[in-house]
Each structure stands twice: as structure tokens, then as C-alpha cells.
Amino acid sequence: MPAPTKIERVETMLWDRWLLIRIYCEDGTVGIGEGGVHGWQRPTKTMVDTMAEYLEGKNPDYIEHHYQWLYRSSHFMGSVVQGALSAIDIALWDIKGKRLGVPIYDLMGGKTRDKVRCYMHVGGETKDDLVASAQAAVKDGFTAVRFTPFAPDYYLHKSYTEWADEAVDRVGAVKEAVGGNVDICVEIHRQMAPAESIWLGRRLEQFNPFFYEDPMLPDSPARMGDVADQCNIPIATGERFTTIFEYEQLLEANAASYIRPDLCLCGGLSGSKKVSAMAEAKHVKVIPHNPLSPVSTAACVQLDACIPNFALQEYTGESEPPKSDLLVTPLELVDGYLIVPEGPGLGIELNEAALSGPENPKILDTPIGFDGSVQDR
Ligand SMILES: [Mg+2]
Structure with missing residues (x-):
């Protein structure tokens, strides 16, 4: 010692x-x-x-x-x-x-895997852009892609039918374009009420999504459980949760097939390891939320590498600046898998030259509906 x-x-x-x-x-x-x-x-x-x-x-x-x-x-x-x-x-x-x-994984039980399967964010304003983005990710080796099925101006539609028809059309187009061996992950971003998300979810079942993420606001495990009960797509949720106690309620309500702990929000590696074990006891798998920097990705990989119930890792791509500048040696990505690093701790070092870069804070914004009302982000 x-x-x-x-x-x-x-x-x-x-x-x-x-x-x-x-x-x-x-x-x-x-x-x-x-x-x-x-x-x-x-x-x-x-x-x-x-x-x-x-x-x-x-x-x-x-x-x-x-x-x-x-x-x-x-x-x-x-x-x-x-x-x-x-x-x-x-x-x-x-x-x-x-x-x-x-x-760190050696301090948390040792390696359960050598590499971590990632799903890649894809998107586009038009259906054709979305399809092209998904095809590019598959060409890069990813075996799972994630996207929101809504067009950027979805909140200006005046009827739910118009909204949902467009979403079904986009999901179908991506499924057809990527082929049967690639998993598609549908992200709703909390933009529907439970009844609406059940209604759309049933229409999306035909495409066999790997998961249906945050189909409603996550604040009510009981209502999320209703959605899980009434549409035949695995629910993924939990990215906003900050404690093991919120996850306990979610798991108790059988409201998720996959939990989404954010290591940078849910108590770090300590909190997320505990949440993963709670999920394991319910036969629920873990898909860590990861919308942030390569430091978050490195922490996620340490967790993924030592839990038995890992499913997929969220990945937004780190080959372009500013993300590609942040680490001295970027994590190794091979055919859509992050290789578990062997170095001590997180296995990364920050690039001092990059840290002098400017702050670029996220601009707070949320959609306003066709009638002037605030929509969920
Ligand atoms: Mg999400």
C-alpha cells in the first residue's frame, strides 16, 4: 500500500x-x-x-x-x-x-469483458439525412444506432396522427436501411404523455426496436410501468435520476428493461455501481447515459468493464474536435466497440494544451408548440 x-x-x-x-x-x-x-x-x-x-x-x-x-x-x-x-x-x-x-474496474471486482459494445447517435433534419447518418454509422462498424423519430418541427404539428405517422415512417426507413442485424434504439426525449407513448409504441413494435427511451417524463415510475406493460418494446430510462433511491422506485414498479445511470450525475462510479447491482437483482440490464466529454466515456467504460449486467454503451462520437483534443491518448474504438483500457485509474490523461480552450456553455432552450405552449425537453 x-x-x-x-x-x-x-x-x-x-x-x-x-x-x-x-x-x-x-x-x-x-x-x-x-x-x-x-x-x-x-x-x-x-x-x-x-x-x-x-x-x-x-x-x-x-x-x-x-x-x-x-x-x-x-x-x-x-x-x-x-x-x-x-x-x-x-x-x-x-x-x-x-x-x-x-x-478502477480491478478495484470493483475485476474485468467482466474486454470490450464495450456502443450504440452511436445518428440524426438528420430530413428522413433522407437520418437514413444516411445511420448508414454511415453502420459503415463505421457500429452494430446499434440511436435516434429520435421526430422531425425537428414536430411540435408544430396540430394533430397527434400527423406527428406519429411521421415518426413511424422515419423508424421504418432507418430499420430498412440498416438491415436486420443492426439494433435500432428509439429515443423519445420525454416528449409524450403515457397514453400517447403507448399509442406510438404499439405502432413501432413492428420494427423491433432494441429499446424505447424515455417515452414519457420519468418522474412517475407507476405510469412508466403502465407504458412498459402496454407496449411490447423494452423501456430504457433513468438518465435524470440522481440517487439509488429513485432507481429503487423505478425497479420496484417494473418500469424499465434497461436503466440509464449517468455516472456524472448519479453518484459517480460509487452510485452507478450500486444502481447496477440493484438492477442485476431484477434481471434488468445497464446502458450508461453518456452525452458529455471523453472523461464521462472513460468512467462509463470502467463501470461497463466490471458489471455482469452491462447491455450497451451510449456513444456520441469522439473523433472530431473538441472531443478529439481533450485526451492525450483517446480511448480505442474498434468496429463500434470501446476497448477496455489497461492503464491505472480511468486510464486517461487530459491534454493540457486543449484545456485553454474557450467555454461554450449549453444554451438553455426548449420547444414552443404550435399553440405557444412550452414543450418538454
Ligand atoms: Mg436520453
């Missing part, structure tokens, strides 16, 4: 759309983390800076103790608290792995 050390300081960085952190230890070890409340990155940065006052001078080895202190020390909880806590948790696991000279 290396000699005990102390946390010296916590650094927060808003770079492009991401909140990255580094925790520096007295022995020279530096841990990397990311917070996942995209859209509210500045308040989350402030929360990390506030939590840093507690962490400075503490032994970084006591990951669960620090998690419990930071989670339970205030009356109030929520996404900004959990986004900050998640970034810290990931960085502390990175420190522990680096100090011991082993990957």
Missing part, C-alpha cells in the same frame, strides 16, 4: 460544454472527474468549489465516507449537489487506481 496522502486542492474547469475537475494530492497524484448537469454547469461548478472546502486536507482513500458526508451534510439534495458529488467521486476513484497502479 502506498503511504497515506492528503487532498491538496480541487480544480474546476468549464471547457467547451463540460465541467471537468481535477483533485490534486500531496503525493503528486491527480484525479480527473466530470460533473453531469449539462445546462446548469456553472451552479454545479460552484457546488464543487464549495465541497472542496470540506475535501482539502482529507485522505482521498475514504471514497464512500466522503460521499456520505457530502450527501448527508445538508438538508437539501438534488441534481446540482449530485453532479458535483459525482465529479468528485469519479476523481477519487481515479486517484485510488493511480496510487495502486490498477484500473
